[in-house]
Amino acid sequence: MEIHIAVEGHHDLSGQIYRQLRAGILEGRLAGGTRLPSTRDLATQLGVSRKTTLDVFERLLSEGYLTARAGSGTFVADGLERLPAERSPHARVADSSRERAKGRRDAARAQPLWEQMPDSLPVPRPSVASPYDFIGGATDKTLFPFDVWRRCVNHALRAQARGQGTYRDAAGEQELRLAIARYLAFNRAVSSNWEEVIVTQGAQHALDLLARVTLGPGEVAAIEDPGYPPAHACFEATGARVAHVPVDREGLIVGKLPDNARLVYVTPSHQFPLGMPMSLERRVELLEWAQKRGAVIIEDDYDCEYRFEGRPMEPLKSLDRAGLVAYVGTFSKTIFPELRVGYVVPPASLYRPLYRPLYRPLYKARQIADWHGCTLTQTALASFMLNGDFAKHLRRMHKTYAARRARLLEHLQGGLSPWFEPIVPTAGIHIAARLRAPLTEQAVVTAAREASIGLYGLAPFYQRAKPQAGLIFGYGNIAEPHIDTSLGKLAGILARLASSPAN
Numbered sequence: 001m002e003i004h005i006a007v008e009g010h011h012d013l014s015g016q017i018y019r020q021l022r023a024g025i026l027e028g029r030l031a032g033g034t035r036l037p038s039t040r041d042l043a044t045q046l047g048v049s050r051k052t053t054l055d056v057f058e059r060l061l062s063e064g065y066l067t068a069r070a071g072s073g074t075f076v077a078d079g080l081e082r083l084p085a086e087r088s089p090h091a092r093v094a095d096s097s098r099e100r101a102k103g104r105r106d107a108a109r110a111q112p113l114w115e116q117m118p119d120s121l122p123v124p125r126p127s128v129a130s131p132y133d134f135i136g137g138a139t140d141k142t143l144f145p146f147d148v149w150r151r152c153v154n155h156a157l158r159a160q161a162r163g164q165g166t167y168r169d170a171a172g173e174q175e176l177r178l179a180i181a182r183y184l185a186f187n188r189a190v191s192s193n194w195e196e197v198i199v200t201q202g203a204q205h206a207l208d209l210l211a212r213v214t215l216g217p218g219e220v221a222a223i224e225d226p227g228y229p230p231a232h233a234c235f236e237a238t239g240a241r242v243a244h245v246p247v248d249r250e251g252l253i254v255g256k257l258p259d260n261a262r263l264v265y266v267t268p269s270h271q272f273p274l275g276m277p278m279s280l281e282r283r284v285e286l287l288e289w290a291q292k293r294g295a296v297i298i299e300d301d302y303d304c305e306y307r308f309e310g311r312p313m314e315p316l317k318s319l320d321r322a323g324l325v326a327y328v329g330t331f332s333k334t335i336f337p338e339l340r341v342g343y344v345v346p347p348a349s350l351y352r353p354l355y356r357p358l359y360r361p362l363y364k365a366r367q368i369a370d371w372h373g374c375t376l377t378q379t380a381l382a383s384f385m386l387n388g389d390f391a392k393h394l395r396r397m398h399k400t401y402a403a404r405r406a407r408l409l410e411h412l413q414g415g416l417s418p419w420f421e422p423i424v425p426t427a428g429i430h431i432a433a434r435l436r437a438p439l440t441e442q443a444v445v446t447a448a449r450e451a452s453i454g455l456y457g458l459a460p461f462y463q464r465a466k467p468q469a470g471l472i473f474g475y476g477n478i479a480e481p482h483i484d485t486s487l488g489k490l491a492g493i494l495a496r497l498a499s500s501p502a503n
Contacts, residue, residue: 003030003037005046013048014055021056025065025076032078036066117233126454132486133454136273136430136474139336143400148389149380156379168375170367172199172343175382180329180343183385188304189318190327192345198366199343201373203302203330206344207234207265209369210326213350213361214263214296215240222261224252226461228272228300231265244464247271251278254285264290265298268316272302273461273472274432275425277313287316290324296347297325303333305394307427308402323347331381333429333476334394341373341381401429404475404483411487412473419494420471429476432458435469439497444471447493453486 005020024030039053057074060066067077126135177197184190200206215221217239223231225244235242245256252266268278290297299316317327330342350362384390412422412433420433435441441457448455458470
């Protein structure tokens with residue numbers, strides 16, 4: 001018989017024929033046991049060389065789609081008709097609805113909670129292609145010492161070339177864990193042995209590991225409201241119930257925590273996104289609450305390196321005597337997010353490398369997730385820190401960010417004061433500012449975007465609490481002259497908006 005195969009041009013002839021024959025078999029148009037033309041006849045029919053059809057048949061034979069019978073020819077393999085037929089999207093939706101109505105679930109479907117998750121984590125993304133973008137969490141890569149970093153990477157490459165090519169410690173490279181432990185002891189008063197540090201692929205990875213080893217389906221995880229949306233998504237993905245706890249000028253309101261919370265996520269040094277630190281009294285209260293209930297506290301110290309006024313507040317981890325706090329940090333705010341390196345110093349109950357080496361649930365979770373991170377990056381970062389280059393970079397960035405912060409506050413407390421009430425933080429690389437009536441958050445964001453100014457509202461960070469209209473001004477990746485230019489333009493925009501009848 002003749003088989004309808006369309007060959008176009010002279011490129012990848014065997015591939016074209018292979019794909020069409022395979023599709024005919026899988027779709028049932030060529031039933032099991034069907035005898036195919038000889039390679040010579042098929043080559044003549046299609047106007048190609050016999051070698052082309054021989055290559056196609058050999059590939060299909062090797063993959064099991066065809067069988068050869070000596071003296072009889074080549075046939076379509078039996079049994080492939082049992083493959084489930086492809087359904088249209090409408091049929092799949094209808095079938096899924098019927099299955100759920102019967103209490104059954106399609107085996108090829110994800111768990112329902114994953115279908116309800118947003119397509120991407122709800123964090124700000126650049127909204128304008130201009131230098132006037134106040135996006136939060138971004139750093140200024142133009143000021144990073146890439147020449148120094150290149151030397152560190154070259155050192156790491158030489159070290160890797162001398163290695164044995166085996167899997168490494170799931171907790172991370174020893175040199176980097178030592179560098180992190182020293183850094184935390186000196187800069188954050190967090191005392192830890194290097195063996196207690198676990199290197200992760202950023203802070204989000206650390207949150208995921210901690211959630212997996214502490215939360216069971218249906219258990220309660222408490223987070224700040226407003227708070228960090230990726231943390232909410234992380235805990236929800238474990239099947240936990242997320243409780244949103246309001247904050248005030250002293251941070252998380254401990255008295256509002258649910259009694260059955262198994263885990264509490266807080267940002268005490270620089271509350272995200274509002275910026276105020278948690279008071280010492282409130283920190284002690286939270287530690288007492290967690291000890292009474294056997295709960296784990298995750299302390300996310302996401303941009304603690306940049307403190308501009310007041311004495312540093314002690315981290316919860318430095319106050320913890322009962323083994324309650326998992327301290328999470330990241331290099332995304334000090335270097336750049338693409339580095340994908342973070343760390344966690346867990347409480348002894350989750351990681352005991354010295355006292356009970358067999359009881360290391362967090363270590364096991366780290367190994368199961370991806371065994372270990374990129375050793376090249378870890379070795380380079382260890383050199384960058386141990387050689388003193390990281391400290392130099394931080395000092396330079398602290399000076400730069402301090403100047404940008406001062407310029408931003410000058411505008412918010414000056415020409416923009418009729419419309420904004422800034423919540424002046426003592427640390428961090430963003431400032432939250434409440435918006436005064438009659439202006440609305442969305443109106444200001446939209447009008448600014450039309451003028452190529454990227455502004456971002458506070459509303460997306462609220463879950464249960466009533467949102468307070470306001471904006472986040474990130475100054476990590478916007479130069480001082482651009483702050484002046486953009487906020488000068490913004491003052492005119494707000495004046496027009498305020499006088500508009502719509503507001």
